[in-house]
Amino acid sequence: MPEQELPLFDYNEVQIGEALGSYEYLLTQDMVDLYRRAVDDPDAVFPTIAVKHDATSLAMAYDDQTGGVNAGNEIDLHNTPIPGKKIRVTGRIHDKYIRRDKPYLVIEATAMDEDGRLIEKMRTYQLKKPEELGKKWHPQG
Template identity: 75%
Template sequence: MTRLPLDLAYEDNTGGFNAGNEMEFHNPPVAGKIIKVTGRVHDKYTRRDKPYLVIEATATDEDGRLIEKMRTYQMKKPDEVGKKWHPQG
């Protein structure tokens, strides 16, 4: 696996394929409290010659209490999906 620098410009005009999700539940939400969700690009890497993007989202309530953290792994070459099983000649 090759790590790419996070500050590298990333051209995203190809869409993507969900390659997995991780969720961590820390505290239950409290009724009536405002929940703020923030997101960021957590990581970018290449695996088996395909680029991956990891997006992290964090949910906190109005008191700053951590509710949930989620990471989504996205393969950025959706045209490659399925070629292992259905080669195009």
Template identity: 30%
Template sequence: MVEPLCYGTIPVGQAVGPLAYVVPRDFNQRRLAALSGRDLSACFRTEDGEFAEPSFLYGQHSWVMRRHFSWAGSVHAKCDVALEGPVRPGDRIHVTGRIADKYERRGGRYAVFEMATVDDDGRPVCTVRNSMLLNFREVVTRRRVAQADPPAASAPDPAKAGGPALAVSFGPKALTRDDILSFYAAEEQVYGPHASLHNDEAAAKAAGLADIIAPGRYSLGLMSCLLGGLHRDRWLPGARFSVAFLRNLLPGVVLRASAIPRERSNLIGRPATTIDITCMDERSGLPVLSGTAELPGKGGWSPGCR
């Protein structure tokens, strides 16, 4: 039985799953077409074979938690990802979700979902914590009445970051309505159909949006393309991301994902590189995503690559 996820009665700690899914063999073909107008297949291929563009793993709460709960009109606010290794087309994955927390901030009510994914042999693939703004329409209506947007995070300034003044980027990518539908449909091919703000215009408008929006993880998909182009799959085992989604990805935005090295650190006994990651809307000059990533030092970052 599916029950409404009401903030006041959110059952923190409740788990759902595990549920098993198979990644279709043509997943990358469908997914990458929505991320770029050029052939990116080489970015996700190694001598061991093809691996799946991993951002589809970051939004599994949309399917797993909705086996037991319903919530409409929410938007993705924050995402923390810990990757352990690649998933390959044709693999079966097993996903367990739980409601990890809830909190209120500046009038927003948030639910935090934690998703743990393992492969068929029980080896960890990734753990993801997603903070979802449940009362998006209420918050955006109040913001419009106040005629003010919340302060936006600015893109990292390499001159102030303490590292070399060097960035690599992927884009620009003009986001079309068809891109949004195709990107989301690639996930539906894994998990099954689900009407949402990402493919249902009526649902988007009911939430106070002008049109459907891309999932926030679309920006992280662009980041996967950037890192895959640099290092194929060598950045995946041990990669950590923590990002905030700052603006909705409506059709017409022109996106560029960028990464700037900040400092050397240590990750589980191995050298690692901390980078600032940003996705900008070049049309408005405003960031839509901002955060950090910590990548394994072995192949995790190579400033000379483009």
């Protein structure tokens, strides 16, 4: 079956509350161990942040050729994910706004395990005009 072509991301057209991609994956002990090595903490208990739930959800819904610059993250951690359990991720547009004449998008991803336990809610703030980055240090003149 051929891959479905995604619609181009258009900041002006996306709606607050709009659903993005949803998916499941099996959290393995190897994933947990790899994350713990990467953060140099043998007891790290919230490895799902390494999976990029937010970016994956957006990429499943849109072909985002504009790119974006990470302007911040918020994460609410609720329960420790358990290796061997499936994690279901749902994404949505949480907010969008203009600040200092620049468009921002807030993507929210919610992760729950197969038993219905809420693992995390993550919100990522993206500046949707990446060409703006660094302009204050390199003014036109």
